[in-house]
Amino acid sequence: MRTIAVLNQKGGVGKTTSTVNMAAGLARMGRKVAVIDMDPQAHLTIHLGVNPETAGAGIYEVLTKSADINETLTEVRENLYLIGANINLVGAESELVSVVGREIILREAIETIRDDYDYLIIDCAPSLGLLTLNGLAAVNEVFIPLQPHFLALQGFGKLLQTVSLVSKRINPALRVSGILFCMYDKRVTLSSEVKADIENFLENARETNTPWSDAAILPIFVRRNIKLAEAPSYGQTIFEYEPECNGSFDYAAIAEYVDKKMTKDGKHIKLLTEEVTNIEPTVEEITEGQAAEEVITEQAAPQAVTENIVEETIAEVEDTPQQAVNVPIVEVPAAPSVNTPSEIETIVSKDLNTSENSSS
Numbered sequence: 001m002r003t004i005a006v007l008n009q010k011g012g013v014g015k016t017t018s019t020v021n022m023a024a025g026l027a028r029m030g031r032k033v034a035v036i037d038m039d040p041q042a043h044l045t046i047h048l049g050v051n052p053e054t055a056g057a058g059i060y061e062v063l064t065k066s067a068d069i070n071e072t073l074t075e076v077r078e079n080l081y082l083i084g085a086n087i088n089l090v091g092a093e094s095e096l097v098s099v100v101g102r103e104i105i106l107r108e109a110i111e112t113i114r115d116d117y118d119y120l121i122i123d124c125a126p127s128l129g130l131l132t133l134n135g136l137a138a139v140n141e142v143f144i145p146l147q148p149h150f151l152a153l154q155g156f157g158k159l160l161q162t163v164s165l166v167s168k169r170i171n172p173a174l175r176v177s178g179i180l181f182c183m184y185d186k187r188v189t190l191s192s193e194v195k196a197d198i199e200n201f202l203e204n205a206r207e208t209n210t211p212w213s214d215a216a217i218l219p220i221f222v223r224r225n226i227k228l229a230e231a232p233s234y235g236q237t238i239f240e241y242e243p244e245c246n247g248s249f250d251y252a253a254i255a256e257y258v259d260k261k262m263t264k265d266g267k268h269i270k271l272l273t274e275e276v277t278n279i280e281p282t283v284e285e286i287t288e289g290q291a292a293e294e295v296i297t298e299q300a301a302p303q304a305v306t307e308n309i310v311e312e313t314i315a316e317v318e319d320t321p322q323q324a325v326n327v328p329i330v331e332v333p334a335a336p337s338v339n340t341p342s343e344i345e346t347i348v349s350k351d352l353n354t355s356e357n358s359s360s
């Protein structure tokens, strides 16, 4: 079973949309997929057409050990199973604070289903709290969706640092395998600048001992598409809501890519480098234009009740002697911080100079 956490503490970047539609794409290909809604907002649950107010046992019951994980898996589509977020999940983080081994409850629970599914995909909440920590402790792979605008990389350093700490102290198998560009708009030059910036950062990490040394940007970008924003309110995946739109094409291509092109290289899943082929703006996109911009207003990430629980937990784990796996402690290189268009310009022109120099 491949286990993937879709993670970014920044709100509204496309985590839930990507989880739903990538999972649905994989299920349509005949893979057996389980998804977990780790977000008290319950967007994944709602997006799949399940009402969190009336939903039965879900991830809350798994984390509080009041239900067996098998009882919480609901078949929501052919080959697609949901461990949902019901209203209890809102209080979960504070309830779990005093539980011993609170960060590995999910990891232990999924052991019993490891042979039953091809994929387990976790939609994380937009925070780095205890729920997210449970997600990270349980998976081997992290996908980071990014909306490539000029604040895209704000908080990226903290995100990577969290992954790094979890991999050092709780889950040595944890790797960032893919960066997923969501709401990509080729007409916005910043999109390609943010992309160049991240590529540069990842390139520099290649020979390092970091969990993202093999990470790559998936060569299929999810284009901005109004249908993707409309589908959740109908409780439908994009393939059900509008099979003939860019959103459907992009997520079908992503599912195909994730399943067929991400190869296992030794221990780690690694991306093959490929050219991006789907980002020419289409007539559909151009006519959608402003309408999409209006619908998609930036969502603020809700403040996590226990945002610093990760640091606390990690500090605790750090106090205990290292166990069997002796992972060397590495410095986390600073993530590229892009704040203003002029800063981006400086970075980009520096990159250009470097590549010109190296090619001459």
Ligand SMILES: Nc1ncnc2c1ncn2[C@@H]1O[C@H](COP(=O)(O)OP(=O)(O)OP(=O)(O)O)[C@@H](O)[C@H]1O
Pocket (backbone or CB within 6 Å): 010, 011, 012, 013, 014, 015, 016, 017, 018, 039, 041, 043, 124, 125, 126, 182, 183, 184, 222, 223, 224, 225, 226, 228, 229, 230, 232, 292, 296, 299, 301
């Ligand atoms: N490619 C896209 N084109 C247009 N709209 C999109 C696209 N991807 C996502 N959206 C819309 O943008 C909003 C944010 O997306 P989504 O809910 O997937 O982000 P998220 O990272 O899960 O947010 P949160 O941090 O709140 O959990 C939603 O309204 C969604 O429908």
Ligand SMILES: [Mg+2]
Pocket (backbone or CB within 6 Å): 015, 016, 017, 039, 043, 044, 123, 124
């Ligand atoms: Mg979400």
